[in-house]
Amino acid sequence: MTSQTSQKNNQQNAQENPPVKIRIRGLNKAFGPKVVLDGLDLDIHEGKSLVVIGGSGTGKSVLLKCILGLLKPDSGSIEIDGQEIVGLGNDAMEVVRQKFGMLFQYAALFDSLTIWENVAFGLMQAHGMSKSDAYTIAMEKLALVGLGERFAGKFPAELSTGMRKRVGLARAIATSPDVLFFDEPTTGLDPVMGDVIDQLIVQSVQGLGATALTISHDMDSARRISDRIAMLYDGKIAWVGNTPDLDTTDNPYIHQFINGLLEGPIQFRLTGTDRATG
Numbered sequence: 001m002t003s004q005t006s007q008k009n010n011q012q013n014a015q016e017n018p019p020v021k022i023r024i025r026g027l028n029k030a031f032g033p034k035v036v037l038d039g040l041d042l043d044i045h046e047g048k049s050l051v052v053i054g055g056s057g058t059g060k061s062v063l064l065k066c067i068l069g070l071l072k073p074d075s076g077s078i079e080i081d082g083q084e085i086v087g088l089g090n091d092a093m094e095v096v097r098q099k100f101g102m103l104f105q106y107a108a109l110f111d112s113l114t115i116w117e118n119v120a121f122g123l124m125q126a127h128g129m130s131k132s133d134a135y136t137i138a139m140e141k142l143a144l145v146g147l148g149e150r151f152a153g154k155f156p157a158e159l160s161t162g163m164r165k166r167v168g169l170a171r172a173i174a175t176s177p178d179v180l181f182f183d184e185p186t187t188g189l190d191p192v193m194g195d196v197i198d199q200l201i202v203q204s205v206q207g208l209g210a211t212a213l214t215i216s217h218d219m220d221s222a223r224r225i226s227d228r229i230a231m232l233y234d235g236k237i238a239w240v241g242n243t244p245d246l247d248t249t250d251n252p253y254i255h256q257f258i259n260g261l262l263e264g265p266i267q268f269r270l271t272g273t274d275r276a277t278g
């Protein structure tokens with residue numbers, strides 16, 4: 001093999017298998033007798049967009065909150081850039097969170113702040129930027145999500161749900177974070193606006209070269225925004241793979257979930273109080 005060929009192969013491998021940005025091993029979380037995460041393992045590769053899918057109450061939000069340091073796992077490991085974050089104190093976790101941008105399910109904007117102030121908030125608070133510099137960046141990010149200057153001075157209550165989501169996205173990318181988290185990004189949106197938000201998410205993640213983790217039960221959206229999909233069931237990852245492989249895998253959990261079938265290994269809960277056992 002020539003050195004050129006070998007270099008090319010190495011580049012290909014590096015593209016296919018970028019380093020792991022977030023490494024989760026043996027993650028456990030229970031609330032009283034209710035086991036939600038049960039020895040969960042997952043790798044999220046740098047610069048890739050991974051969507052965690054799964055039915056209601058399977059623990060997607062609990063997993064996200066553990067990674068964000070908002071919930072303390074009972075045991076297990078979460079490494080971000082090789083740094084263990086389980087057990088970190090508040091101050092140290094705050095420093096880790098500076099790498100993060102987050103779009104919450106209902107955008108979670110501050111009602112009393114204007115649109116540009118919402119976008120600029122993290123730049124000024126966590127990153128100590130001056131008001132005028134933060135304003136300039138906020139306007140750039142708002143323009144990226146299709147919101148012009150005339151929206152800057154409005155308040156969240158004056159905007160539609162879809163526009164608030166765009167503002168939430170502008171805020172999430174304002175600090176040019178390494179890692180972006182999206183919590184059910186299309187919930188509450190009509191299909192057209194859902195599609196628009198998905199496209200903006202893809203553009204934003206690619207534009208920043210960020211690693212993205214999304215939790216969702218909207219399969220159309222999950223397919224649009226992901227490179228990889230992981231399915232959470234019964235406290236563990238029941239399947240993880242490249243998005244195009246969703247349709248060819250013979251994994252029975254994926255087959256049942258994406259086709260919305262009643263028959264299969266997934267046990268549907270009617271009470272919401274007992275843990276699935278299938």
Ligand SMILES: Nc1ncnc2c1ncn2[C@@H]1O[C@H](COP(=O)(O)OP(=O)(O)OP(=O)(O)O)[C@@H](O)[C@H]1O
Nearest residue numbers: 031036054055056057058059060061062063217272
């Ligand atoms: N703070 C808490 N205290 C007690 N139980 C909790 C707490 N947070 C989550 N749970 C329970 O953990 C389980 C998983 O919840 P979670 O919100 O992670 O599910 P989910 O997969 O995100 O569901 P959905 O798609 O409906 O949002 C649920 O049974 C929920 O009631």
